[in-house]
Every structure is written in C-alpha cells, then in structure tokens.
Amino acid sequence: MKNFYLIFTFFFVSLVSFGQATDLFISEYAEGSSNNKYIEIYNGTGAPVDLGGYSLSSCSNGCDITGEFDYPDNVTFAPGTILNDGEVYVVAHPSSDPFILAEADQTFTYLSNGDDAFALTLAGATANSYTIIDIIGDLGPDVGTAWTVAGITNGTQNHTLVRKETICSGNPIELGSFGTDPASSEWEVLASNDWTFLASHTANCASSTDPQITTTTNGINGFIQYVGTPSPEQFFGVEGSNLVGDILATVSGDFEISLTSGSGFSNSITFPQNAGEVALTQVFVRLNGSVAGSVQEEILLSDGADTAIVLLGGDIFAPNPTILSSTDSLIGFSHFVGTPSAEQMFEVSGNFLTEDLNLTVSGEFEISAESNGIFGNSLVIPSNYNATVFDANSAWTGYMNVFELPANGGGYVFGQPWGLADLQAIVTPATNSVKLMPNVNTYADNLTDPFWVDQTTLEGNKNMEANTYVEPGPAVNGNDLIFAGNVVSNTLDAGYEAKYFIKALDPNNGYADAFGGSKTFSLPVNGEFSVSATAAELPAGLIVQYGFTVTGPNADPAVVGTLGSVVVNGDFETGAVQSTPVYVRLNGAAQNLNQVGVIDFASSGAQSPQVLLLGETLDYIVSTIGAVTSNDNEGIAESLGDFVQLQGVVHCIDFDGNDGYSFTIIDENNDGINVFSFSDVSGYVVNEGDEIIVTGQIEQYNGLTEVVPDSIIVIAADMPTVSPTIVTTLDESTESQWITIENLDFVTPIATFPTGSNNIDVTDGTNVYTIRIDSDTDIPGTNTPQAPFSVTGVGGQFDNSNPYDSGYQLFPCGTGSFETSPTTGLNEGITNSIIAYPNPFKESISISILNAMDYAVSVFDCNGRIVYSSNISSSVQISTSSWNRGVYIVEMKNEFGDSKIQRLIK
Numbered sequence: 001m002k003n004f005y006l007i008f009t010f011f012f013v014s015l016v017s018f019g020q021a022t023d024l025f026i027s028e029y030a031e032g033s034s035n036n037k038y039i040e041i042y043n044g045t046g047a048p049v050d051l052g053g054y055s056l057s058s059c060s061n062g063c064d065i066t067g068e069f070d071y072p073d074n075v076t077f078a079p080g081t082i083l084n085d086g087e088v089y090v091v092a093h094p095s096s097d098p099f100i101l102a103e104a105d106q107t108f109t110y111l112s113n114g115d116d117a118f119a120l121t122l123a124g125a126t127a128n129s130y131t132i133i134d135i136i137g138d139l140g141p142d143v144g145t146a147w148t149v150a151g152i153t154n155g156t157q158n159h160t161l162v163r164k165e166t167i168c169s170g171n172p173i174e175l176g177s178f179g180t181d182p183a184s185s186e187w188e189v190l191a192s193n194d195w196t197f198l199a200s201h202t203a204n205c206a207s208s209t210d211p212q213i214t215t216t217t218n219g220i221n222g223f224i225q226y227v228g229t230p231s232p233e234q235f236f237g238v239e240g241s242n243l244v245g246d247i248l249a250t251v252s253g254d255f256e257i258s259l260t261s262g263s264g265f266s267n268s269i270t271f272p273q274n275a276g277e278v279a280l281t282q283v284f285v286r287l288n289g290s291v292a293g294s295v296q297e298e299i300l301l302s303d304g305a306d307t308a309i310v311l312l313g314g315d316i317f318a319p320n321p322t323i324l325s326s327t328d329s330l331i332g333f334s335h336f337v338g339t340p341s342a343e344q345m346f347e348v349s350g351n352f353l354t355e356d357l358n359l360t361v362s363g364e365f366e367i368s369a370e371s372n373g374i375f376g377n378s379l380v381i382p383s384n385y386n387a388t389v390f391d392a393n394s395a396w397t398g399y400m401n402v403f404e405l406p407a408n409g410g411g412y413v414f415g416q417p418w419g420l421a422d423l424q425a426i427v428t429p430a431t432n433s434v435k436l437m438p439n440v441n442t443y444a445d446n447l448t449d450p451f452w453v454d455q456t457t458l459e460g461n462k463n464m465e466a467n468t469y470v471e472p473g474p475a476v477n478g479n480d481l482i483f484a485g486n487v488v489s490n491t492l493d494a495g496y497e498a499k500y501f502i503k504a505l506d507p508n509n510g511y512a513d514a515f516g517g518s519k520t521f522s523l524p525v526n527g528e529f530s531v532s533a534t535a536a537e538l539p540a541g542l543i544v545q546y547g548f549t550v551t552g553p554n555a556d557p558a559v560v561g562t563l564g565s566v567v568v569n570g571d572f573e574t575g576a577v578q579s580t581p582v583y584v585r586l587n588g589a590a591q592n593l594n595q596v597g598v599i600d601f602a603s604s605g606a607q608s609p610q611v612l613l614l615g616e617t618l619d620y621i622v623s624t625i626g627a628v629t630s631n632d633n634e635g636i637a638e639s640l641g642d643f644v645q646l647q648g649v650v651h652c653i654d655f656d657g658n659d660g661y662s663f664t665i666i667d668e669n670n671d672g673i674n675v676f677s678f679s680d681v682s683g684y685v686v687n688e689g690d691e692i693i694v695t696g697q698i699e700q701y702n703g704l705t706e707v708v709p710d711s712i713i714v715i716a717a718d719m720p721t722v723s724p725t726i727v728t729t730l731d732e733s734t735e736s737q738w739i740t741i742e743n744l745d746f747v748t749p750i751a752t753f754p755t756g757s758n759n760i761d762v763t764d765g766t767n768v769y770t771i772r773i774d775s776d777t778d779i780p781g782t783n784t785p786q787a788p789f790s791v792t793g794v795g796g797q798f799d800n801s802n803p804y805d806s807g808y809q810l811f812p813c814g815t816g817s818f819e820t821s822p823t824t825g826l827n828e829g830i831t832n833s834i835i836a837y838p839n840p841f842k843e844s845i846s847i848s849i850l851n852a853m854d855y856a857v858s859v860f861d862c863n864g865r866i867v868y869s870s871n872i873s874s875s876v877q878i879s880t881s882s883w884n885r886g887v888y889i890v891e892m893k894n895e896f897g898d899s900k901i902q903r904l905i906k
Contacts, residue, residue: 024049025134025170026120027088027201029112029161030100031146032193037111038092038100039118039136042201043083044168051089052079057121057130060110062142065127069117069139072125075108088201103199112136114146114157120170134170136161136177149178150185160190162197165204184217211242211276211305223255223287223295223314226352229573231287233261236310238271240278243303247271247278253297254289255312262571263431273303289316319352319575321606326579333365333586333595333615336643336710341586341615343371348601350577353383355604357577363597364588365613371583379582382482383603384530385575388546390485390568392429394470396420396547400439401465405553413462423466424550424560433488433569436550438496439464440557452554460554469503469547476544483546484530486571487523491564496552498523498566502533504542514542523548528572588617620645620695620710626671628698629705631732635804637705639698646673646694646707649719651738652794652813654686657776661709664736664794665692670722672736672794676706684712688813691716703797703804704735724792730769730808734795741769741810745787745887745903747862749840755780759809762791763862765889765903772796772809785818787903792817836890840905841880845890848875853894860889880906 027042039056043049056075064070075091083089092104093111101107112118117137121130136156137147149155155178167186171177179185190196216237225231240247249269251257256265261284271278289295299310326347335341350357359379361367366375400423401415420427424437443460446452454461483502492498501520505511519531531546538544548568555563586595597613620643628639628646648665651672656662660679663686666672675694684692696709724740747761747768757775761768771791773779791812799807812818833851847857849872859868859878867888868878885906893899 023133023170024054024083024120025163025167026118026136027163027203028197029118029136029156030195030198031112031114031157031159033158035093035095036097036100036193038090038096038104038198039111040198040201041083041089041091041120042163042203043085043087043089044201044203046085048082048084050079051077051081051083053123054133055121055123055125056091056108057119057125058110058112059117059137059139061113061115063117063139066140068127069119069125069130070127071110072121072127072130073123074110075106076123077106088199090199097193097195099195100198112156114154115143117174119172132172134177135172135174138174140174147175147178149187150189151179151181152189155187155189158192160192160194161187162190163201163203164188165202168203180222209242211240211244211303213238213240213243213247213301213303213306213308215301215308215310217310219311219313220285221311221313223285223312225287225289225314225316226319227290227292227316228319228352230256230265231314233284233286235261235282235284237280237282238278238301238308239280240271240273240303240306241276243273243276243278244305245303246273247301247303249283249299249301251285251297251299251312253295253312254287254316255295255297255299256286256288257299258284258286260284263433285312287312287314287316292316292318321350321352321354321575321603323348323350323353323357323601323603323606323609325601325609325611327611328609329612329614330584331612331614333584333613335586335588335615335617337588337590337617337619340366340375343583343585345371345581345583346611347579347581348381348577349579350381350383350603350606351573351575353575353577353603353606354385356383356385357381358602359582359599360602361584361597361599361613363595363613364586364592364617365595365597365599365615366585366587367599368583368585369580371581373583375583375585375587381577381580382530382532383575383577384482384484384572386480387482387484387530387572387574388472389572389574390432390434390483390570392427392432392434392570396425396427396434396468396470398423398425399467399469401467403463403465405461405463408461410463418466420468423468425466425468425548427468431569433567434468434548436466436468436498436548436566436568438493438550438552438555438560438563439466440555440560442554444557458556460556462554463551464554465549465551467545467547467549469501469545471543471545473544474540477538477540477542479535479538480532481538481544481546482530482532484528484572484574485568486528487526488567488569488571490523490525490566492550492566493552493563496550496563499549499551500529500531501545501547501549502531503545504533504538505545506542508541511543520549523566523568528578530572584611584613586613586615586617590617591619592617618643624669624671625665625667625673626669628707629671629673629736631705631804634802635703635732635799636802637698637700639705640700642698644696644698644707647715648672648692648694649721650686650688650690650692651721652688652811653777655774655776655811657774661686664738665694666722666736666738670725670737672738674704674706674736674796675709675712676701677709681709682712684714687717689718689721690714691719700804703799703807728764729767730795730810732797732805732808734808734810735797737795738792739795739810740790740792742790743788744769744791745789745905746784747887747905749905750784752783753779753781763887765860765862765887766864768862770809772798772811774811777812778814779812779817782815785820788901789818789820792819834892834894834900836892836902836904839902842906843879843881845878845880845904846875847872847878847890847892849873855895856893858891860891862887 028040055073057069057072058074059070094107119135120133146154146157177186223231258264297312301308333341368375398418400418402413426435504514593616595615599611601608622645648667654663661677693713743764744762793812796809890902
C-alpha cells in the first residue's frame, strides 16, 4: 500500500504558528439537520492554487477495508478551478439550506452523516494508494454514530466544526486534529446549523525572522503506567525556523522520548537544523517509572536562542493482579441425561498475575479451553508470569546444520558452530529485536563448487538449518522454563520456515534432543508466541537451549531481498492472560430442573470474579402409553410437554410417506399413541410388527396426542398385532386404537375410491363414521367393497378448536382393511325370492316377490327411524319422493322368520 502524508501535523493544537500555510486544508465542516452539510477548503499558501490537483476521498459507514478508501477521488475539481490565496471553496449538499447553497461553489450529494471519513487528497487517489493532505475521521471500521471532537461526544454529527485561527496546515493523521479536549483540538465545535463563519476563514500565519521553536501542544497529560510496563505512547510535533543551532529536546523524570513508535526511547533527542529550519517532526512520549505515584515533568527544547516547553503529567501504579470476565452469568443450559448440553462461551483475561490463572466450576457444569474439547471441573490458563522473554542482550550464539536437499534425499551432512552474521541472524539490542534471514554465505563463497551450488541450475544445493539460540546453563535444570516473544513480521518465502524452540540435548545420547522436536513450533505471521517445559522435563545433565531456526536452501545473495525475513522482539507481556475463550456445558447425571453452578477464578493476590451458571437437566420418564394419553375436560393431553420413554408394537403403516413419521404403536395394555416427526430418527424404517422403544416429548396436533421422537430403538421384529376392537362409535376411546367397524355402507355411493387423500363418510345404519383414506396407502383409485362391509384400522382425530372432542376418524391401512360382510346363515330361499331395487333409487323403491308367501317389510333411515312398514304378499312400489337423501336399510322377513336385509341409497 502506498500511502503518503504530505504535511505532518499532530494530535495537539499549535501554540504559535509562523509563516504561510504550506498547502490547502479543511477550514470548516458542517453536519446539521436534514441535508445541511458542507465542507469548506481554505487556501492560505500565499498564492493561487489550481483545485484540479486535489480531490475529496471518502468512506461510507466505516471503510470496508481498514486503511483503504471506499470512494477515492469521490469529489473532483475541474482543471483550472483556481482558489485564490485567502479564499475558501465550499462543497455543499444540493438539498441544503438556501443560506448554504448561496455560498456553495460545488454540490455533492453523499457528504458525511457523521461517521463517514472525508479527506482532502491529491488528485488520482485510489483505494490503497493516495496522499492525504487533511482528514476528518479515520479509515477504520464504522465508528457508530460519530467521532468525538474536543471532548464533545458525536462532535461530527449535528455540529459545525471551524478550524482554529492558529492552525495553518492540514492534519493528515487519522483523528489527529480532533484532540481530547478544547485545548488540544484543532477545531472549535459549534452547535448544529451554526453557519456563522461559512464562506470565509481567518488563519494567524504571519511571518517572523526571529528564531522560533514551535510545538503542537504545551502539555500532555493522562499518562497511565504500571510498574514494569511502559505506558501507552502519546505524541506531539515540533518544528523550528530561523534557528541558530540544532534543537535539543531533553525530558525530565521517568518520561522517555523517541522519534520512533515502539523503540529508541531515551531522555534526549537532537533535531538537526538545515539552513535554520527543522521540518515538523513527530515526537513520541511515554512514562516508564519504577515507583508508584503521580508525576509532573517537562520536555525542554532549545536551539541556544529560543526555547519551548511541553509539560507532562501522569500516574504510576503498582501492578495489582487483576482478573476480568466478559460476563457474570450464563443461563439457559438444557440437556438430557447422557448427552451434555450445547456449549456456551465467555472470555477471561488477566494482568500483572504472579501465578497461572486457575478456574474451577461447581455443580454438574463442566469447562474446557476448546470447543468440543476435553471438559472437566477445572482449567489452568498459563499467565507466563515467569517467562523468559526474548532479550537481545542475552548471550545469543549460532550453530549451522547442513542437509542435502529433500530432492537429494535430505540426509544430514555436517554441523558446526557459526557466527550470527554467517547465520544471517541480526541481533539488535537498541530495538531489542532479532532479524532472521535465509543463509547466503555458502552460496556467495562457493559459486563454482557443486557441493554448494548446482552448476546447472545455479541454485543452492544444500538445505541449511540455522540455529540462533541461548544456552542458559545448568541453573535452568530442574526448573520450569517458558520461552516467549513477539513476531513483528514474518515475510519468509514459502521455501523457508522459521521456528522457535526449547531443546534439551542429551550428551549420553549423541546430543539428541530429548524432546524429539516436540517443543519446536513454527513462528506465527505476527503476534506473541511461547513454548514451555516443566522442571521434571529438564533434569540435571541435559543441555538446555531456547531460540530459533531458519531452514531452507542456501540462497543467492542477489535474490535474498526477495526471500523475506522474520523479525522478533521482546514485546511480550508476562503475567498476562490475553482475552481467552472458556467453553461451558451442563452434564447432569439425573433430572434436575434447577441446575446451579459457579465458575471461580484464582491467581495469587487477584480478586476473583464469579460467573453464575443456570440450567436444567432433563430425563425421559419410562411410562406406559395409557399413562400419557389421558386428557382433561377440554381434550388437552395432561402429559403435554413431558419427556417420556414408551414401548409398543407398530400397527398399520407410516402415513407420512416420506422423510419423517406418522405411525401408531400399541402396547401390551392395548393402549396406543401416534409417533410423529418431520424427519427420520435413528435411521428407523417403519415396519408393522416392530416392537420399538421411543424416547421423545408428548405433543398434540388437532386433538391427536403424539410423541415426537428423539430416538427409536427396535427391540424385536414380526411381533403380533393386537386383535382389533369392534366399535360402534368413534371418540377419544378409539384414538390410536386398533379397531373394526362392521356392517357399513357408503353414505354417498361410489364405485371406486378417489385418488389422493380424502375423508369418506360411511354408516352402519345407525351411526355415520369418517374414514380417512390416506394417499400413502394402496386404496386410492381401487374398487370400493360391496355393502355390507367392515373396515379395520387405526383411530385418529382431527379437531382444530378447543374443546378437542370431535373430528374422530378411522385410518384404513390398505385395501386389505376392508372386508365384505359374510352372508353365511341366511336362508337361500328368502335370499332368492324377494328383492328391493333399484340401488341407488330416486322417487320409489320396488319390492318384488318371486314366490307365494307373505312378507313383513320395514325400511329404516340412517338414524334407525322406520320410514315404511307393511305386510305384503305381492310385489309393491313404495314412493320415496319425500325421503331425504342417504342410506336406508330394507328388512324383509317371511312367515317362517327368515329375513333378508338390503342397504339402498337415495
């Protein structure tokens, strides 16, 4: 990424500014009500400026990629757009107030809503290659509502910002111009819709010939430091003009200054002057004391003729051990006995710890450092309080192991001590760092030697393992050892690998590593690393080493710059636990609806927070089917929501027909229940006669009590079904029962069953019943049975309103569920000697007698009422015009008491 900052101004307001502005800058910014928005650009350079060389670049609701503009060159200016010295150029929203539009030089719709960064950039900016002149906001994620300016929350929303008169140049540092209070800010923060200073700007940039040292602030406060760790850095700017000598900056007390963030801190800095000038330069300041207390010190800057003072203030605290938890409670754990609950996670961190961080959990809760890891009732998180952190001042030494290339077998060739320079390991105490690079000297010194350089490909011919290490001596044996550090950068080419290690060389075993390389790990791309060995692993007699290896082919020095490097420093905080996830689950052994637990934290001297845990352990109650299928007076299952274990034999088929289930089980007590699920469970395939154990929860659907399975276990196959119960009514007692209804006929005559799923009414002459023909049976489209017939199947219910006391049905399993009623026992003479017809009939019924005999004829409707009765000795025709449509039973009885019954339908 090529990002350039044209002018270096900083976080604090200049005390005094001399000379003209070096470039354009943003003099005013407004984000008011509605669309009252504008950005004002000021020219204080002393000469006309062509705006065609500039642009406004921006992000919307934070930048999609940190450090990159979403919309580079978002606002551009036509070449030849001249902004004269001392004048301003206003870019306003096209729908802003007429007062604003009257002063606008250009309009643009997508100005900031308060959380959108806008920068004055050189024209030609791209997303990741740009030069910032001045900026409002930062190129990071969405700040939310707006940024704080001069200590005023949401200062960039519903406010007008006016650049102070003392500011003579832009500030290209993100958030650099905002300050932390009115004194340190470059802006005056006005109320919303205050446009008093629109269209003009005043900058106090008068010139002077006297020696001048200028700082961007006269004081920096708020340093917070804990003994043993420097404070976070703050910074200011210094520049000089008409100087008689170099500027010397000295700082008193426990403060330190540097020209480089993160390194090079001392109590003095020299700023060389060039022709009496020192360009604006950034100075970093930190507090690094060893005794707790409040401190007030100063930085004195002088060239021998002029001086400037920057006052410093802060506090040094003793490092009290601290443990922090991201939450104080986790609730809602739920599980069944035998299966742990779903995990929940929180984070724990610690500072200034003198022991590792120990976690314990009470009750039947468990904790782990990894999701789906090993759970228990305790956990230890290392704080590395006793770590040996990388120190460039330690006695670093080198050893080179030489191997054949992997393509040539990879065999070991030789090994010998080498100097760090030959290893390409550059240890720099001033920055407390080491730079590790691929080896080049064996290539450079042996260009014509085929042992080192392949004379055909001119590539390195050996694999080099450069070991840069410290050998601390026998004092570490029998003690715990942690080696730690921080990777600043890792840009090594893919053909090379850098690792960190603890080794324990055994003189009695050819100096082989007693750990077998198990404590050697690849260095990360960046960030902290650590490796540890216990006292028991480091007995007396082993030679202990810790350090780094870089492995790869010996390289041509001409290309070593393209092969990258690894930079490691000692920026590793001991006694600290970075924010670390802890996973929690409940794993109770018995049903308990009120599980309570507590996670406690412990590390010497630290106050322990606690995390309260709440949940429930559920279990399946072993029950008979009859015990869970009783209803209250509204037809609602009294066991609704219970988790149960039921056992029964499958009767009939699976009426679901695809993924999922809807079938019935009946137990040895002849009690039944529907098993329903939207998906298959335990891989079970429904087969009538299977005896199964179902664990699940009781639910109810349109009055039908069901068990929704969590598991299904088959314990036997081909078990007998119960004998069907012959019933003359469908009600709650027949739900999920194996039943038969006899002597039936169709209320509405049909020759074949309709396709698909349908409800069909049938009658036995006394009651009307609903049979449910399911499309998953083989019944749809087949011929109907001749009356009278019986049907056997499973009782069901479909009632969608409370109380659930109707909608009872019978589900036949297939065509075999229907059986024509037998005529055995009828007198063949009467069967053939009298007949009623037609069937179906409309306006009349004919009774035809084929022999000389008297008959008593009675006709019943479907409710059992007699609609016709007569003694006849010859054929008759009975008028039926007044009869309702439906099923009628014709009973014909001769003088010997023999009878014949026919069902006719009108």
